[in-house]
Amino acid sequence: MGKNTEKGTKSSATDTADTTDTDTTGTPRRRQARGERRISQLLAAAAGVFCRTGYASASTNAIAREAGVSPGTLYQYFPNKEAIAVELGGQLLQRAHETHGQAFRPENLQRPLPELLDAVLDPVIAFNCENPAFWALMHGTGVPGIAQEHEELHAGLLARIEAVLRDFCPEASAHELAHISNMILGIFKSSLDLILAHEGEERAAYTAELKTVLLRYLEPMITTTPPR
Amino acid sequence: MGKNTEKGTKSSATDTADTTDTDTTGTPRRRQARGERRISQLLAAAAGVFCRTGYASASTNAIAREAGVSPGTLYQYFPNKEAIAVELGGQLLQRAHETHGQAFRPENLQRPLPELLDAVLDPVIAFNCENPAFWALMHGTGVPGIAQEHEELHAGLLARIEAVLRDFCPEASAHELAHISNMILGIFKSSLDLILAHEGEERAAYTAELKTVLLRYLEPMITTTPPR
Amino acid sequence: MGKNTEKGTKSSATDTADTTDTDTTGTPRRRQARGERRISQLLAAAAGVFCRTGYASASTNAIAREAGVSPGTLYQYFPNKEAIAVELGGQLLQRAHETHGQAFRPENLQRPLPELLDAVLDPVIAFNCENPAFWALMHGTGVPGIAQEHEELHAGLLARIEAVLRDFCPEASAHELAHISNMILGIFKSSLDLILAHEGEERAAYTAELKTVLLRYLEPMITTTPPR
């Protein structure tokens, strides 16, 4: 596992105060850098705690302790517990989008279905294996902000899947496409649970099985070869 | 404490005019009936609240309020919040088992796969549509008692699926059977989410889609016709 | 959920003299000092409330209020109500033991009985007058931890009394010694009630009377002069 927290993203949760602070001296820059580090620290801690105990029963004090700071410090960077989840979700979401952008890039989509599945699924699965907090968060927090992020994620993936699907089955109706996409996404999610719950060979086996399911589900629908 | 929840008294939730509800003395039976009603009331309220807010953030006072009683009354029937969830889960679990018993009965399993899928899936889906609190509870409560019930449910379903599978694919290894069963269950669960999230035609469409997925997934594996 | 068995229970009361815990900065020491003060504050408040209303009907909120802090603060230092009583009892017990150690020191025990009674009883009575919460706590809390402390206290005193007695009445049987010691302790306790219930001259009178009782009770038993 380890700490894979990138910095340099947007902190955005609390930085309204330092927008106009200083332009000339170097200190604020360093200060800001330290702030970024703190935020990463806190988000990483939050990811761990959310993963372990779930959002609802994760206490801010536990997060602060895990991050090695005091609760007061936590609240210097986040206005409340929800904001931590939203920010964490947002960051992971962005990286997920990037991953999806890579996974669904045109050269992957032009291959025959079996290769396409490999090309698309492998990086997405890898991302989720490396960021197990992602699903944990996106699932059942009950937090509106997160729910919205989940929507985004869901809608984004659905759109991508539909796009691919449209290429393969040009004559499918919009409704059919929606149903199929949702099914695909659902199958993916539940398989992901299985994949994340296992390791090594088992994990590989479930990954293979997922591809088999999708392949068999989709193959009969294909009416054209992939475009281009 | 509170292991006295036999079922059986389902009589006329709406009409209080049970003229024949006393065999020897009037009071005990009526008292018992009232207690049963209270328990049902409370469990129904709990189901609603758990469904809406999740187990963790459901407060006992909220459940009591939803049931239209005082917190003290709730605690007359359940020793604590957890027990409510466990009892509710237990009751639903039992009914689920009954449903599964019906769904997986031999005459259903002897048919060809498409009909088998109809025969098995339809009642299970129906049950879940009628008891939406079931999945909500079984999912992430963090309550040991529930987790165990979930285990039971999961293991029970898995065993049933494996049994069916073994008939269809006699030469599959134990590992393969386990993987396939888990995939099937996962696909079922995620489709169930979709099904529960929709109504009417959409619901039917997703149900059909689930069957399609499973049919296409399983058909190539079948090496024998079903026994007898 | 709540696995925070932290400092509260075992602050151990006497470690205020830790001169070495802060060498570099002043803050930790001030913090710790504040914590110590809070604990003392809370224990003092608890002593007052326990004294006034008894352990069972003393509410933690009342203790917090008496200490001038919020309930949450109380729980920052003590995990629960019982722990307050145990800590308070423990602290007082330790001081009692010290007092007893002084009271029963050899040079006191070598004197003739009348002087011995003065030398032993006066400091013990003084201690109890200064710490009226002591008996109040040791009496009927129903708390196991306290009961154990009470046992210790009782057994300790009994042992000391028996030791003195053995010197004075070498030929008394073990049973007789036990009976006499228990009687002495009982007489002491009941007189203490009287002493604590009065002030000034009256208190002195009861103190004198206690000594008279013991003197007359014990004198006829003495068969040797005190050792050495």
Place this chain on the structure above:
Amino acid sequence: MGKNTEKGTKSSATDTADTTDTDTTGTPRRRQARGERRISQLLAAAAGVFCRTGYASASTNAIAREAGVSPGTLYQYFPNKEAIAVELGGQLLQRAHETHGQAFRPENLQRPLPELLDAVLDPVIAFNCENPAFWALMHGTGVPGIAQEHEELHAGLLARIEAVLRDFCPEASAHELAHISNMILGIFKSSLDLILAHEGEERAAYTAELKTVLLRYLEPMITTTPPR
């Protein structure tokens, strides 16, 4: 509020039966007799529960259960928990007064001190051994009503002791008499604890020891032989 709670507090078991509002029919008598039985039942149950758990932690439901009746029935005879204790205390108090009347009757007081102690202490000790709830109640309930009863008891005993004392030591001052009486009572109480805490031979030994203590304490004070 004002509903039906008239009788409860002072029914007092023995004397209300004479105030009979109905003389003609048998039913009210029987009814009243049943009421008396209920009250005795409840008081006996209360005695047991108070003895076992102390007043504060005795719940009215526990008392009702011990008495084999429903909580509602308990409240038909007593307006509240305190009243039960007060009534129980009152009844025991009365019997204690009777015992004291017997113990301190003139022919006992005219004997020489050793016999007097036997004659007075033995019945009082016996009474307390047979009614262990008495001390349990009189001790630390924190209930005003009980405290008052305790006062009565205390004052009554003190007066009797002082009366005896005055006969033996005619020239003692009022203050001295008060002090000595209080000491005697205190010694008696603490010995009683010891006596009640043991059985058989041990109990006898402590009883003997109590008499020894009092004898040695009082003998030197006697300046006259008992009157008559």
Place this chain on the structure above:
DNA sequence: GATGAATGAGGATTCATTCAT
């Protein structure tokens, strides 16, 4: 009268959040 279900104020305890240092 008797029952036992129902009540609800009150107590112990937690935790997101604030504030003095």
Place this chain on the structure above:
DNA sequence: TATGAATGAATCCTCATTCAT
């Protein structure tokens, strides 16, 4: 900024007491 003590509303749960039957 960092700290961690302090806050207090909210939660679970109890029990003396009342009320419908």
